[in-house]
Amino acid sequence: MNTEEQIRKMTDIMASFVGYTAVRLPDDVVSKLSSLRAAEPDPAALSIYDMMFENMRLAAELKRPSCQDTGLVQFRVECGSRFPLLESLEKLLGDAVRKATAETPLRPNAVEPFEEVNTGDNTGSGAPAVWWHIVPGWDGCAIHTYLAGGGCSLPGHAAVLMPGEGYEGAVRFVMDRVAEYGPNACPPLLIGVGIANSAETAAMLSKEALLRPVGSHNADPKAAEMEQLLEDGINAMGIGPQGMGGNASVLGVNLEKAVRHPATLAVGVSFSCWTHRRGHIVFDSDLKFKTDTHTGFTSEQ
Amino acid sequence: MTENINGKTVLTTPFTEEDIRALRAGDVIFINGDVVTGRDDMHIRVVKEGLSLPADISGMALMHAGPIVKGSDGEGYSMVAIGPTTSMRMEKLEYDFMDKTGVRLIIGKGGMGERTAEACREFGAVHCVYPAGNAVVAAMCTEEIKGVAWLDLGMPEACWNIRVNDFGPLIVSIDSSGRNIFAEKKKEYARIKEEQAEIIAGKVRSFI
Numbered sequence: 001m002n003t004e005e006q007i008r009k010m011t012d013i014m015a016s017f018v019g020y021t022a023v024r025l026p027d028d029v030v031s032k033l034s035s036l037r038a039a040e041p042d043p044a045a046l047s048i049y050d051m052m053f054e055n056m057r058l059a060a061e062l063k064r065p066s067c068q069d070t071g072l073v074q075f076r077v078e079c080g081s082r083f084p085l086l087e088s089l090e091k092l093l094g095d096a097v098r099k100a101t102a103e104t105p106l107r108p109n110a111v112e113p114f115e116e117v118n119t120g121d122n123t124g125s126g127a128p129a130v131w132w133h134i135v136p137g138w139d140g141c142a143i144h145t146y147l148a149g150g151g152c153s154l155p156g157h158a159a160v161l162m163p164g165e166g167y168e169g170a171v172r173f174v175m176d177r178v179a180e181y182g183p184n185a186c187p188p189l190l191i192g193v194g195i196a197n198s199a200e201t202a203a204m205l206s207k208e209a210l211l212r213p214v215g216s217h218n219a220d221p222k223a224a225e226m227e228q229l230l231e232d233g234i235n236a237m238g239i240g241p242q243g244m245g246g247n248a249s250v251l252g253v254n255l256e257k258a259v260r261h262p263a264t265l266a267v268g269v270s271f272s273c274w275t276h277r278r279g280h281i282v283f284d285s286d287l288k289f290k291t292d293t294h295t296g297f298t299s300e301q
Numbered sequence: 302m303t304e305n306i307n308g309k310t311v312l313t314t315p316f317t318e319e320d321i322r323a324l325r326a327g328d329v330i331f332i333n334g335d336v337v338t339g340r341d342d343m344h345i346r347v348v349k350e351g352l353s354l355p356a357d358i359s360g361m362a363l364m365h366a367g368p369i370v371k372g373s374d375g376e377g378y379s380m381v382a383i384g385p386t387t388s389m390r391m392e393k394l395e396y397d398f399m400d401k402t403g404v405r406l407i408i409g410k411g412g413m414g415e416r417t418a419e420a421c422r423e424f425g426a427v428h429c430v431y432p433a434g435n436a437v438v439a440a441m442c443t444e445e446i447k448g449v450a451w452l453d454l455g456m457p458e459a460c461w462n463i464r465v466n467d468f469g470p471l472i473v474s475i476d477s478s479g480r481n482i483f484a485e486k487k488k489e490y491a492r493i494k495e496e497q498a499e500i501i502a503g504k505v506r507s508f509i
């Protein structure tokens with residue numbers, strides 16, 4: 001394959017992967033939703049869970065996006081410095097989004113500010129978002145895909161606290177946001193929390209936290225303890241599916257961290273709704289790929 | 302018109318004031334008939350810019366929704382996916398919108414505020430929640446796209462005029478007495494949050 005053919009191939013795979021993630025939820029989310037359904041005693045909440053599973057079934061059967069808000073497309077790229085398509089990757093991802101928008105179809109959601117025009121194909125200035133991480137010496141490329149909905153993960157929150165406010169201040173910040181905005185963000189939610197040094201580092205980490213599997217834990221024991229405390233505390237609120245009340249409130253709480261400054265303790269929070277459209281696909285240098293989020297995905301979807 | 306079909310409460314457009322005033326917060330209903338979609342920009346056009354909607358929606362349903370639609374003006378449209386968007390964004394304009402249009406049933410997600418509750422009380426209307434994220438189930442209940450206006454706003458913001466059949470479940474969140482389930486729930490969540498935050502705070506205090 002020459003470079004042009006390779007670019008076309010990877011564009012096609014990424015377009016169909018993005019489309020696939022709009023149609024089918026990742027395996028970890030489906031299994032968490034089924035355990036929440038099994039543990040739900042409230043009949044009204046239970047009927048909403050049943051509807052979710054019926055919707056998943058119909059979406060897969062008819063190959064349609066499971067939620068109409070297919071969001072803005074975001075990519076977190078971990079690209080090997082020796083990956084053959086490194087130089088073409090950003091453009092190729094834009095083309096893949098355009099293709100997925102037309103073929104899946106995805107809802108066109110990119111509105112250029114000031115012009116106030118919907119571009120119609122989900123691309124535009126800064127769209128799709130591509131967050132780069134270069135892996136020295138590797139010849140493969142791993143891509144997290146995320147469809148960020150306008151009612152859940154795009155409206156995030158961050159604040160820079162004074163260290164004197166402590167981790168309790170961070171806990172309160174997260175829980176206040178959940179109580180205020182959570183019921184409208186299509187719970188059960190996955191809550192991403194970032195603890196870092198500035199508004200933008202904490203906010204970014206809260207998004208990266210959402211890209212971790214449901215049920216995974218931070219390697220730092222205290223960070224993992226805080227994830228669990230928040231999860232239990234938020235579940236005790238009983239927000240339930242759609243915010244109408246129920247046994248649980250969340251799919252989980254994932255926390256990511258970076259250093260703080262002696263003078264700052266920054267906290268960021270991002271929600272994902274139950275329609276948590278996260279994908280992860282890994283290419284080798286011959287463009288053979290594997291995904292650990294969506295068993296059943298092949299590029300011919 | 303309100304019917305009871307196999308234990309299901311089904312309302313058909315145009316809704317009468319009596320149909321709507323009989324509903325209580327927490328009731329689960331299904332609807333048949335005409336629904337118009339409208340989000341932020343459509344409310345701005347009607348309320349702030351004083352434009353008239355292309356169709357008369359008095360006694361009908363408004364859905365806070367931005368669908369995915371296939372097709373074009375020439376070949377006709379079909380519904381791929383449709384579901385509610387966050388209703389609270391329309392809170393500021395909803396009272397005036399309801400006053401101006403006479404719409405009787407609003408479908409969205411999450412709750413709405415005091416002004417909308419007031420409008421429901423005054424005009425005899427309700428706000429209902431459709432479980433969001435279930436956009437294919439909802440598309441299957443859409444029988445026909447009768448027309449579209451204001452497509453210049455983009456597909457999600459345009460005003461789609463659709464006919465639905467057996468559309469639901471819709472959970473009444475604000476009834477015509479002004480009872481607002483979400484407002485009640487949010488108070489409850491906030492109360493438990495305070496208790497829980499206190500407990501967690503005690504456990505993480507030693508982290509710094």
Ligand code: SF4
Nearest residue numbers: 067149186273275434
């Ligand atoms: S919050 Fe999620 S499930 Fe709810 S409407 Fe938005 S994208 Fe869909």
